[in-house]
Amino acid sequence: MPKKLRRKQYLLQEGEVCKYISFVSKGLLKSYNIDDKGVEHMNMFAWEGWWTSDMNSFLWGEKAFFNIDVLEDAELLMITLADYEAMTLKVPIMDRYFRILFQNSIVTKERRLVSSTTHSAEEKYMQLVESNAVIFQRIPQNLIASYLGITPETLSRIKNHTASHKQS
Amino acid sequence: MPKKLRRKQYLLQEGEVCKYISFVSKGLLKSYNIDDKGVEHMNMFAWEGWWTSDMNSFLWGEKAFFNIDVLEDAELLMITLADYEAMTLKVPIMDRYFRILFQNSIVTKERRLVSSTTHSAEEKYMQLVESNAVIFQRIPQNLIASYLGITPETLSRIKNHTASHKQS
Numbered sequence: 001m002p003k004k005l006r007r008k009q010y011l012l013q014e015g016e017v018c019k020y021i022s023f024v025s026k027g028l029l030k031s032y033n034i035d036d037k038g039v040e041h042m043n044m045f046a047w048e049g050w051w052t053s054d055m056n057s058f059l060w061g062e063k064a065f066f067n068i069d070v071l072e073d074a075e076l077l078m079i080t081l082a083d084y085e086a087m088t089l090k091v092p093i094m095d096r097y098f099r100i101l102f103q104n105s106i107v108t109k110e111r112r113l114v115s116s117t118t119h120s121a122e123e124k125y126m127q128l129v130e131s132n133a134v135i136f137q138r139i140p141q142n143l144i145a146s147y148l149g150i151t152p153e154t155l156s157r158i159k160n161h162t163a164s165h166k167q168s
Numbered sequence: 169m170p171k172k173l174r175r176k177q178y179l180l181q182e183g184e185v186c187k188y189i190s191f192v193s194k195g196l197l198k199s200y201n202i203d204d205k206g207v208e209h210m211n212m213f214a215w216e217g218w219w220t221s222d223m224n225s226f227l228w229g230e231k232a233f234f235n236i237d238v239l240e241d242a243e244l245l246m247i248t249l250a251d252y253e254a255m256t257l258k259v260p261i262m263d264r265y266f267r268i269l270f271q272n273s274i275v276t277k278e279r280r281l282v283s284s285t286t287h288s289a290e291e292k293y294m295q296l297v298e299s300n301a302v303i304f305q306r307i308p309q310n311l312i313a314s315y316l317g318i319t320p321e322t323l324s325r326i327k328n329h330t331a332s333h334k335q336s
Contacts, residue, residue: 039285041286059271065278065279092263095263095267096260098267098271103270105270106223106273106277107224109278110211110222110223110224110234113209114201114211117207
């Protein structure tokens with residue numbers, strides 16, 4: 001099912017059941033949870049060629065942990081669980097496709113876990129810049145800070161520090 | 169390749185290249201990284217029927233982030249990347265098998281991410297007890313505390329508190 005969403009619209013709100021896994025053909029979305037104090041914690045960003053969903057809710061019909069909303073006007077292709085299952089049974093190469101996607105996602109999540117326990121804020125920032133240089137330009141700084149688990153002020157300090165090092 | 173390892177032996181040490189993904193046919197292993205201060209941070213536990221590896225290192229030939237060692241004497245079936253790729257190409261149902269395994273692993277990792285930002289230590293503990301009641305008996309308390317990102321003292325306090333509530 002194709003769907004268009006404008007900036008700031010929601011694809012999913014926490015507490016709903018997430019009925020779709022969505023392919024991003026255009027635009028940029030963020031998925032995040034909100035803590036008791038109202039602070040947003042980034043889970044991931046999804047842009048052209050990526051899939052986004054709340055996997056726990058999508059697979060098990062539980063209430064979604066995550067909110068997913070739109071950072072840049074988006075065009076999506078949304079697939080229900082029944083269609084997802086039917087598609088992988090009918091076209092086995094789709095199992096391979098998703099196996100490789102999920103495998104890469106695990107690598108990203110494990111890198112991030114290790115980074116959260118062992119890297120300084122500066123190292124986390126540099127790692128992200130190196131691995132995601134292009135997309136990095138499209139995501140607001142406060143969301144990058146949230147993704148890295150640091151304050152916007154710390155991120156700003158690191159960026160200035162890095163820039164001044166490049167100039168010298 | 170079958171392999172037996174005794175308690176406290178390493179399957180993998182950080183900095184090595186992880187050449188295998190290993191199926192646990194018997195025993196219990198832990199994978200973890202170590203921060204600059206020498207503190208261990210649990211990534212996951214693997215017991216009968218699970219697979220363990222450092223996926224980033226296994227797939228991309230980079231140095232392993234994780235150490236993997238043995239908590240209970242283990243019997244493993246170890247597969248190289250070449251064999252893993254050949255197996256999934258020859259037997260497409262293996263793509264499906266790993267697709268579903270990795271999908272579940274993503275759910276676990278996303279639950280854990282949300283839990284780390286929104287749940288109290290007590291909620292994290294109760295969630296783990298409910299989802300992993302059996303294996304929970306086999307893992308030392310200090311490692312469970314590390315997995316939950318809390319101190320052993322906090323875990324001990326929660327357990328006493330929970331136990332006294334059950335009695336009353």
